[in-house]
Amino acid sequence: MLTRIDHIGIACFDLDKTVEFYRATYGFEVFHSEVNEEQGVREAMLKINETSDGGASYLQLLEPTRPDSTVAKWLDKNGEGVHHIAFGTADVDADAADIKEKGVRVLYEEPRRGSMGSRITFLHPKDCHGVLTELVTSAPVESPEH
Secondary structure, X not given: OEEEEEXXXXXXXXXXXXXXXXXXXXXXXXXXXXXXXXXXXXXXXXXXXXXXXXXXXEEEEEEEOOOOOHHHHHHHHHOOEEEEEEEEEOOXXXXXXXXXXXXXXXXXXXXXXXXXXXXXXXXXXXXXXXXXXXXXXXXXXXXXXX
């Protein structure tokens, strides 16, 4: 069952400049940043709020690290802007299988590693009214040691 909007992915040419815009304009701070070599992106997650299911909602800013990455190709075609929307789920495998049974193409045979250790898959935008849609199961939150 989808539980929240996990994040909205925004493709950008210059991550640092885009982070500064969101910081100066809206007061959003970087919660997490990383380079995802598999997907060829450098990213920053800006936390917007906590959610009732214990998760959070973010803006994910994405800058390509190589010209053959999906985000680089998307930027070449569309320019900067909203790249995808991601919904949080407790079980990406089960929800992807359920959605696939409804006739929506799931882009990854098996979920892959996403931001902050999450497990992700994508749904084909042509089957989702033109919107690239991601399903995300967040990594378990480790409790602090006492």
